[in-house]
Amino acid sequence: MRKQGRKIINTRQTGRRAGAWLLAALFVFGISLPGLPARGEGRWSTLTEGRDTLTDSFLVDEFSGTVTATFLGDCTLGGEEKSRNSALGFLRRIKDNGTAFPMRFLKELTAADDLTVANLEGVLTDRSLKKVEKKYNFSGPTAFTEILTSGGIDGVTLANNHSHDYGDAGYEDTQNALDAAGIGWFGTDAPAVWTNEDGLKIGLIGVATSLSGNRYKRYKAQMQTLRELGCAAVITVMHAGTEYSYKPDEYQKQIAQRAIACGSDLIIGHHPHVVQGYEEKDGVPIVYSLGNCSFGGTTHAKDSDALVVQADLTFENSVLKAVRLRFYPISITSDPRYNNYSPMFLTGEDAERVFRKMRESTGVDPSASAGTPPGAAQ
Numbered sequence: 001m002r003k004q005g006r007k008i009i010n011t012r013q014t015g016r017r018a019g020a021w022l023l024a025a026l027f028v029f030g031i032s033l034p035g036l037p038a039r040g041e042g043r044w045s046t047l048t049e050g051r052d053t054l055t056d057s058f059l060v061d062e063f064s065g066t067v068t069a070t071f072l073g074d075c076t077l078g079g080e081e082k083s084r085n086s087a088l089g090f091l092r093r094i095k096d097n098g099t100a101f102p103m104r105f106l107k108e109l110t111a112a113d114d115l116t117v118a119n120l121e122g123v124l125t126d127r128s129l130k131k132v133e134k135k136y137n138f139s140g141p142t143a144f145t146e147i148l149t150s151g152g153i154d155g156v157t158l159a160n161n162h163s164h165d166y167g168d169a170g171y172e173d174t175q176n177a178l179d180a181a182g183i184g185w186f187g188t189d190a191p192a193v194w195t196n197e198d199g200l201k202i203g204l205i206g207v208a209t210s211l212s213g214n215r216y217k218r219y220k221a222q223m224q225t226l227r228e229l230g231c232a233a234v235i236t237v238m239h240a241g242t243e244y245s246y247k248p249d250e251y252q253k254q255i256a257q258r259a260i261a262c263g264s265d266l267i268i269g270h271h272p273h274v275v276q277g278y279e280e281k282d283g284v285p286i287v288y289s290l291g292n293c294s295f296g297g298t299t300h301a302k303d304s305d306a307l308v309v310q311a312d313l314t315f316e317n318s319v320l321k322a323v324r325l326r327f328y329p330i331s332i333t334s335d336p337r338y339n340n341y342s343p344m345f346l347t348g349e350d351a352e353r354v355f356r357k358m359r360e361s362t363g364v365d366p367s368a369s370a371g372t373p374p375g376a377a378q
Contacts, residue, residue: 042115044155044184045193047225062317063200069235070110071309072118073270073290076162076297077102077147078140079122081131083299090140090296093341099144102294103151105334105344106308108374110152113310115194117204118148118293119239119270120156120185122165125173129166137165138297142173145181147294155184155194159206160239160271163187186237188215191222193229200318203231207238210251211258223262233313233320236264241272241289244302246361248276248288256286266311266323274303275354277362278325285311285325288361292332294341301339304331305346305354310371326371329354345373 078084078091085091093101103110110116122138123129124145131137148156156178164171178185186192191205203226211219226234236259241252248269256267260282267286269276276289291306308328314321329351334344346354355367 041197042154043195045195046185046190047192047222048190063196063198063232064316064318065198066312066314067115067196067200067202068113069115069117069202069311069313070113071237071268071287071290071311072106072110072116072153072293073295073306073308074121074160074273074292074297075102075118075148075156075294076122076138076140077120077124077144077294079138079296080136081139084140084296086299088299088338090341094144094147099146100150102147102341102343103153104342106293106330107150107152109308109310109328112374113152114196115155115202116151116153117155117157117237117268118153119160119237120148120158120174120178121160121162121239122296123163123170123174124177125166125170127169127173129170129173132165132167134165136162136297138162139166139170140296142177142180145177145183148183149181153183155186155192155204157204157206157237157239158185158187159208159237161208188218191226193226193231200315201229201231202313203227203229203234205234205236205259205264207236207240207255207259209240211255216258219258220262223264227263232315232318233265234263235266235268235311238267238269239271240269241276243272244274245272246274246276246357248361252288256281256284256288260284265313265320268309268311273301275305275307275329275357275361277358277360277364278327278366279362279364285323287325293330293343295332295339296341299339301332304333304339305357306330306332306343307354307358325369327355327358327366327369328371328373345376347373347376 242249269288272289275291278287310326312324329346330343333339334342358366
């Protein structure tokens with residue numbers, strides 16, 4: 001990463017003008033920024049009410065360089081109570097192989113970037129909580145945060161349809177477990193700011209289902225907050241679409257259209273459990289669905305093809321100049337007999353199969369942006 005023109009103000013050491021600017025923004029939008037040290041370079045701050053710790057510093061000017069962010073699809077670290085400890089269940093795989101097992105093939109990629117974000121689809125809790133009445137309820141123990149940390153995952157989105165499978169109590173347990181492990185998080189109710197070591201801020205907003213009515217009002221307010229706090233780029237992570245459909249539906253297109261209108265610089269999606277394509281609108285890249293990643297929700301997936309996406313965000317004097325994507329086709333299992341919850345990279349004809357699905361989804365050919373998996377021949 002190239003660094004130049006670095007100028008950081010520490011909020012604990014500056015005069016009244018800088019400190020008052022940040023405090024005014026926090027007061028106006030009714031939030032506070034908890035500074036959560038990331039395990040690697042950078043710092044997460046989740047914008048929630050009732051927290052009183054400010055980030056150590058904020059960017060004044062100027063950062064020039066490239067930030068590389070990696071995005072993973074649906075990660076269910078556990079599963080349903082009735083099956084997760086079965087012979088092929090997620091808990092048994094971790095018991096037999098350790099917490100580094102699920103991300104063992106992806107770690108070389110995620111460890112080399114600046115920021116890795118996954119969709120954590122389920123609850124992490126050590127309590128016996130009452131399930132919400134629905135078809136599937138996913139959970140795992142809080143110790144499974146080690147799967148994320150050992151896999152080089154810096155932050156997760158909780159903006160999905162399984163983060164409340166055990167009500168508000170389960171949602172809070174998940175947040176507390178992530179905080180304790182030093183993993184950043186954001187949800188529909190709480191956007192986040194990731195700050196690199198030079199003070200450059202990138203905002204992340206989670207969207208679930210749609211951007212209609214009050215959801216759209218909340219999204220616009222969150223976007224305004226992130227910009228007021230000095231984010232040089234904002235990424236929207238959406239969890240929407242029709243399950244097992246290879247084409248984006250109207251809700252996904254609505255989210256993309258409204259997010260772009262509000263100023264989002266990149267849109268990454270999941271929820272359909274299969275790969276969908278990408279396209280650009282008004283210069284903003286949209287990846288509609290990554291599919292699954294380490295997905296404990298089933299022992300035999302209907303479709304094991306999925307996608308990891310890396311985005312290179314290039315800045316000049318803290319102004320975003322370009323977003324370049326690289327696509328890495330994966331299988332969500334490295335055992336052809338069943339889902340072993342340990343994704344691996346695909347190459348050759350297998351990778352081309354994933355790209356073909358993407359082309360048929362949106363009509364845009366992604367193969368020119370194919371990434372080379374770590375360890376593959378250059």
